[in-house]
Amino acid sequence: MTLTLDVLGTRILAGGRLSGPEALWLYREAPTLWLGRMADAVRRRKHPEGVVTYIIDRNVNYTNVCTARCNFCAFYRTVGHREGYVLGFDEIHRKIDETIALGGNQLLLQGGHNPDLPIDWYEDLFRGVKAKFPDFKLHALSPPEILHISRTAKLPVPEVVGRLVGAGLDSVPGGGAEILVDRVRKLLNCYGKASSDEWLDVMREVHRAGLRTTATMMYGTVETDDERLEHMLRLRALQDETGGFTAFITWSYQPEHTERGGEEATGVDYLRTLAIARLVLDNFDNLQASWVTQGGKVGQLSLAFGANDMGSVMIEENVVRAAGAAYCMDEFEVVRNIENAGFAASRRTMHYEQLGTPVFRQRDVPRMVELATAREDGDDSVPAELVNYQARSAAGKRQRGQAPPSPVA
Amino acid sequence: MSVDAESPIPEAVAAQVRAGQRLSADVVAHLATLSDILALGALADDCRRARHGARTTFVRVHAFDVDTMDRWQPAPAAAREMRLTGQPSSLDHALQAVRAARALSGGRVVRGFALEDLAVLGGRDGLRALVAAGLHDAAYVSPGPAAAALVAEGRHVGLGVRVIGATRVAADRTAWLLDARALADAVSGLVAVAPLPRVPDRLTPTTGFDDVRTVALARIALEHVPTIQVDWGRYGPKLAQVALTVGADDLDGVEAADDTSKGPRRAPLEDVRRNIAAAALVPVERDARFERLDA
Numbered sequence: 269m270t271l272t273l274d275v276l277g278t279r280i281l282a283g284g285r286l287s288g289p290e291a292l293w294l295y296r297e298a299p300t301l302w303l304g305r306m307a308d309a310v311r312r313r314k315h316p317e318g319v320v321t322y323i324i325d326r327n328v329n330y331t332n333v334c335t336a337r338c339n340f341c342a343f344y345r346t347v348g349h350r351e352g353y354v355l356g357f358d359e360i361h362r363k364i365d366e367t368i369a370l371g372g373n374q375l376l377l378q379g380g381h382n383p384d385l386p387i388d389w390y391e392d393l394f395r396g397v398k399a400k401f402p403d404f405k406l407h408a409l410s411p412p413e414i415l416h417i418s419r420t421a422k423l424p425v426p427e428v429v430g431r432l433v434g435a436g437l438d439s440v441p442g443g444g445a446e447i448l449v450d451r452v453r454k455l456l457n458c459y460g461k462a463s464s465d466e467w468l469d470v471m472r473e474v475h476r477a478g479l480r481t482t483a484t485m486m487y488g489t490v491e492t493d494d495e496r497l498e499h500m501l502r503l504r505a506l507q508d509e510t511g512g513f514t515a516f517i518t519w520s521y522q523p524e525h526t527e528r529g530g531e532e533a534t535g536v537d538y539l540r541t542l543a544i545a546r547l548v549l550d551n552f553d554n555l556q557a558s559w560v561t562q563g564g565k566v567g568q569l570s571l572a573f574g575a576n577d578m579g580s581v582m583i584e585e586n587v588v589r590a591a592g593a594a595y596c597m598d599e600f601e602v603v604r605n606i607e608n609a610g611f612a613a614s615r616r617t618m619h620y621e622q623l624g625t626p627v628f629r630q631r632d633v634p635r636m637v638e639l640a641t642a643r644e645d646g647d648d649s650v651p652a653e654l655v656n657y658q659a660r661s662a663a664g665k666r667q668r669g670q671a672p673p674s675p676v677a
Numbered sequence: 678m679s680v681d682a683e684s685p686i687p688e689a690v691a692a693q694v695r696a697g698q699r700l701s702a703d704v705v706a707h708l709a710t711l712s713d714i715l716a717l718g719a720l721a722d723d724c725r726r727a728r729h730g731a732r733t734t735f736v737r738v739h740a741f742d743v744d745t746m747d748r749w750q751p752a753p754a755a756a757r758e759m760r761l762t763g764q765p766s767s768l769d770h771a772l773q774a775v776r777a778a779r780a781l782s783g784g785r786v787v788r789g790f791a792l793e794d795l796a797v798l799g800g801r802d803g804l805r806a807l808v809a810a811g812l813h814d815a816a817y818v819s820p821g822p823a824a825a826a827l828v829a830e831g832r833h834v835g836l837g838v839r840v841i842g843a844t845r846v847a848a849d850r851t852a853w854l855l856d857a858r859a860l861a862d863a864v865s866g867l868v869a870v871a872p873l874p875r876v877p878d879r880l881t882p883t884t885g886f887d888d889v890r891t892v893a894l895a896r897i898a899l900e901h902v903p904t905i906q907v908d909w910g911r912y913g914p915k916l917a918q919v920a921l922t923v924g925a926d927d928l929d930g931v932e933a934a935d936d937t938s939k940g941p942r943r944a945p946l947e948d949v950r951r952n953i954a955a956a957a958l959v960p961v962e963r964d965a966r967f968e969r970l971d972a
């Protein structure tokens with residue numbers, strides 16, 4: 269059958285599914301505003317109540333030491349680098365205290381692949397948080413980090429997931445997906461941290477363990493438009509199988525300060541990509557707007573192109589900031605943008621349970637708080653508890669005063 | 678454009694717009710209340726394509742801010758226009774700025790300031806003195822009861838005025854558009870409208886929805902004005918590019934220096950071309966007098 273906007277538009281409005289070739293044709297050929305209006309119609313069908321949600325959480329990067337060396341990343345430092353850091357448990361607890369004071373309910377905890385953090389460091393961190401803040405949620409460790417822990421601990425992924433869940437892991441962020449096509453991952457030097465199948469397998473295990481996760485896509489590097497679609501179709505297939513994804517978030521590669529360099533994809537490209545994601549990912553309930561990378565204006569326009577969530581009121585974000593994205597909105601500004609677009613605003617949990625009216629309408633909260641980022645410039649202190657965990661790298665051992673490895677470890 | 682999602686715009690109104698006919702003030706006011714900004718944008722895009730096709734013009738401008746005169750540099754060779762920005766404190770200040778810009782212009786067109794800001798400094802004689810000092814055009818005139826007379830006054834002493842613009846965001850944006858339409862009716866030769874404000878409200882900046890609605894409505898309501906402009910430098914590549922899909926056909930304020938040191942939002946020539954092309958449009962450079970450089 270010849271593809272036409274009318275045929276596909278009718279199918280979309282009737283709730284029918286797009287095939288890969290159909291989606292690719294629309295992505296390439298459909299006018300931008302047509303895509304947006306279709307995505308908006310689907311958003312309205314899924315969320316007829318006219319509410320746009322957001323979450324107050326804090327994105328904490330517990331370490332910037334990373335062996336993966338993805339060439340699109342401006343955040344990592346190599347093992348032994350003088351700017352490498354690991355946050356101490358006390359520091360993380362302090363950040364949680366500050367987050368709760370601002371009405372937050374969750375930590376989004378991600379970091380580099382640090383060879384000197386064994387699995388018991390993560391377990392102790394999670395247990396410590398849960399002991400002190402029992403209701404506070406830990407949305408932590410993207411699939412490549414879980415895979416990294418499994419490799420360093422020499423334990424299978426299901427066992428690692430089981431132990432982390434036992435220690436207090438509540439949900440898993442969908443980071444590290446980039447584009448789930450191995451050709452692309454090899455070019456981005458992120459195939460080693462997780463192949464496409466490995467990323468999806470970790471998510472499958474996490475869903476099997478009863479946890480919900482998000483899914484992401486970072487586009488705008490070396491991938492083709494059909495590889496973007498392939499990424500979405502792989503996510504859709506896993507969602508058909510497990511139903512474990514709560515939301516999809518896409519953003520454009522932020523080139524500043526990265527080894528790869530280059531240009532950022534345009535605003536129209538972002539809106540088209542978001543809209544086609546809403547049409548292809550028919551089994552995902554929620555799509556987030558990435559105002560951190562697109563700015564407040566295009567971020568808000570995402571709500572007309574299929575998004576129903578403004579994501580996180582960012583209190584701290586180091587990975588994207590390191591790459592040059594510098595947009596900032598506090599809760600007041602996020603809510604103003606939601607309401608200006610004609611929606612009601614509601615805080616939510618990671619599971620998209622609505623928590624009600626904005627915090628700033630209930631009590632006084634300071635505007636545009638400047639909280640410490642992961643590590644102050646020039647702070648090279650080492651958390652005291654790290655000596656209790658066996659380092660694997662020579663630099664880590666030196667720093668912790670630990671014995672060289674036994675030859676039959 | 679084939680759009681199957683139900684449009685909130687009555688077909689009779691859409692047909693009137695596509696035929697280039699004028700909408701009544703009530704209909705414009707009604708369209709301004711629609712939350713479906715993409716339906717509005719699609720209609721504006723139809724009008725823009727009927728008039729310009731995919732062609733999108735841009736102009737490279739070298740800006741001279743009157744508050745930083747001690748740091749002015751000669752304009753780069755690529756600049757098609759010198760643009761004086763800000764609000765001069767007195768006629769002398771304005772004259773000094775025009776002479777300095779003229780000296781650094783290499784003989785290129787010097788435009789600048791809001792016409793109403795210049796007129797209060799020294800009336801007709803002041804405008805005459807500014808023209809003698811080297812000012813070719815006022816950058817824009819804001820609509821209002823005195824605007825038509827001001828344009829006539831300026832033109833009488835040789836000061837060009839081609840653009841209707843807004844210094845600050847209007848309390849009632851629909852009323853602003855209707856005033857702009859009346860001004861373009863009253864005065865010939867106003868070839869462009871720049872509907873987004875030059876000075877943003879820092880506490881409550883306009884949102885993406887506000888800006889898209891304003892640009893689309895400008896295209897729809899000002900059926901007799903050929904060009905709808907957005908300022909690339911002020912609004913940034915992302916919003917400016919989106920504006921091109923909802924009725925705008927011209928990017929003003931593209932930085933002339935091919936320099937990325939000021940960050941990605943102050944993008945060089947290639948980035949402008951890339952953004953226009955990525956919106957499925959065709960970039961064409963123009964000069965300060967709205968003449969296409971490919972012609």
Ligand code: SF4
Binds near residue numbers: 336
């Ligand atoms: S993106 Fe993550 S895994 Fe890749 S180098 Fe950066 S910190 Fe490491």
